[in-house]
Amino acid sequence: xxxxxxxxxxxxxxxxxxxxxxxxxxxxxxxxxxxxxxxxxxxxxxxxxxxxxxxxxxxxxxxxxxxxxxxxxxxxxxxxxxxxxxxxxxxxxxxxxxxxxxxxxxxxxxxxxxxxxxxxxxxxxxxxxxxxxxxxxxxxxxxxxxxxxxxxxxxxxxxxxxxxxxxxxxxxxxxxxxxxxxxxxxxxxxxxxxxxxxxxxxxxxxxxxxxxxxxxxxxxxxxxxxxxxxxxxxxxxxxxx
Ligand SMILES: [Cu+2]
Numbered sequence: 001x002x003x004x005x006x007x008x009x010x011x012x013x014x015x016x017x018x019x020x021x022x023x024x025x026x027x028x029x030x031x032x033x034x035x036x037x038x039x040x041x042x043x044x045x046x047x048x049x050x051x052x053x054x055x056x057x058x059x060x061x062x063x064x065x066x067x068x069x070x071x072x073x074x075x076x077x078x079x080x081x082x083x084x085x086x087x088x089x090x091x092x093x094x095x096x097x098x099x100x101x102x103x104x105x106x107x108x109x110x111x112x113x114x115x116x117x118x119x120x121x122x123x124x125x126x127x128x129x130x131x132x133x134x135x136x137x138x139x140x141x142x143x144x145x146x147x148x149x150x151x152x153x154x155x156x157x158x159x160x161x162x163x164x165x166x167x168x169x170x171x172x173x174x175x176x177x178x179x180x181x182x183x184x185x186x187x188x189x190x191x192x193x194x195x196x197x198x199x200x201x202x203x204x205x206x207x208x209x210x211x212x213x214x215x216x217x218x219x220x221x222x223x224x225x226x227x228x229x230x231x232x233x234x235x236x237x238x239x240x241x
Contacts, residue, residue, distance in 0.1 A: 021200070023198055023225055023227055023228035023229060025078075025194070025205065025231060026192070026230055027076075027230050027233065028070060028191045028192045029074040029234075029235060030069040030070055030071060030233070031065050031069045031191075031212060031234075031235055031237045032234045032236050033239045035062070035237055036062070036063070036237075036238055039059065039060040039062075040059055041057075041058040041059060041060050043171045044100060044101070044169070044171055045057070045058065047100070049122075050100035050169060053100065053121070058099075060171070062210070062211045063209075063212065063237065065191075068190070070192065071209060072189050072191065073186060073209065074187040074191070074207050074208065074233070075106070075160070075177045075185075075186055075208045076184060076185045076193045076205065076207055077177075077179055077184045077206045077208070077217075078184070078198070079203060080203050080204065082158075082180055085182070086181075086182045087111050090110055090113045090182070093108075093114070093116070095117045095118070095174055095176075096118050096120070097117070097119050097125050098120055099121065100123060100125070102172055102174035105175065106175055106177075106186060107176045107177070108177040108179065108185075109176065109177075110181070110182060111154075111155060111156055111180045112156070114153070115152065115155075116150050117144065117150060117152070119144040119146065119147065119150075122146045123146055124143060124145055124146055125166045125172070126166050126167040127141070127151055127164065128141040128142075128164065128166065130162075130163045130164070131155070132159060132162070135158070135162070136157040137155045137156060137159055137162060137178070155176070155178040157178065157180075158180045159176075161175040161176075161177060161208075163175060164176060177208075199224070200224050200225055201223070204220070204222075205231045207219075207231075207235065209235050212237060218233050
């Protein structure tokens with residue numbers, strides 16, 4: 001009889017743990033409509049220092065969409081989890097400058113999490129975070145010599161698409177979304193995303209792209225259980241708006 005009681009107790013314990021455990025939110029963002037043609041970056045071509053670093057024509061892509069309309073670089077965030085930043089303990093996020101182009105151009109990190117900017121270029125850049133004045137984040141402008149040491153920044157307050165620019169090269173722009181919790185994601189090349197280990201509960205989930213749907217958040221209501229949750233979004237391209 002002892003054997004039987006052991007077999008029954010263990011599944012009951014596992015079921016109890018799962019009821020209170022976190023789940024993953026997964027989903028996909030697609031673009032409704034067609035993206036506009038990419039623009040040619042004429043400024044970089046004309047620049048005597050940066051132009052020769054590129055053999056091919058450099059394009060500016062506002063919408064990165066795959067064959068199935070999956071929309072890359074959409075920021076996914078949750079409401080109702082504010083003030084839970086783990087940014088100070090999180091690994092740094094890297095922003096690279098190669099050929100006078102920021103890579104990636106869309107980033108997201110937490111308040112207090114380090115943004116490390118690298119300059120492997122044979123060109124001097126300035127790294128100039130220019131936050132929205134309402135955010136309370138600080139504007140800073142630092143020069144970075146060719147192959148110079150890394151520069152680090154942190155941001156104290158949440159902000160959507162905080163602009164980072166280079167005052168030497170006006171086409172250099174990167175957009176950093178700062179959140180105050182670890183529950184966020186950026187969609188990949190196929191438009192999909194995953195936010196892992198979200199505490200169970202009801203949330204408003206937001207998908208924000210810098211251009212699609214007018215750059216405004218598109219929201220959905222979800223409930224996360226131990227089995228997770230899914231949230232798919234369709235954001236409007238320029239012709240669908
Ligand atoms: Cu520059």
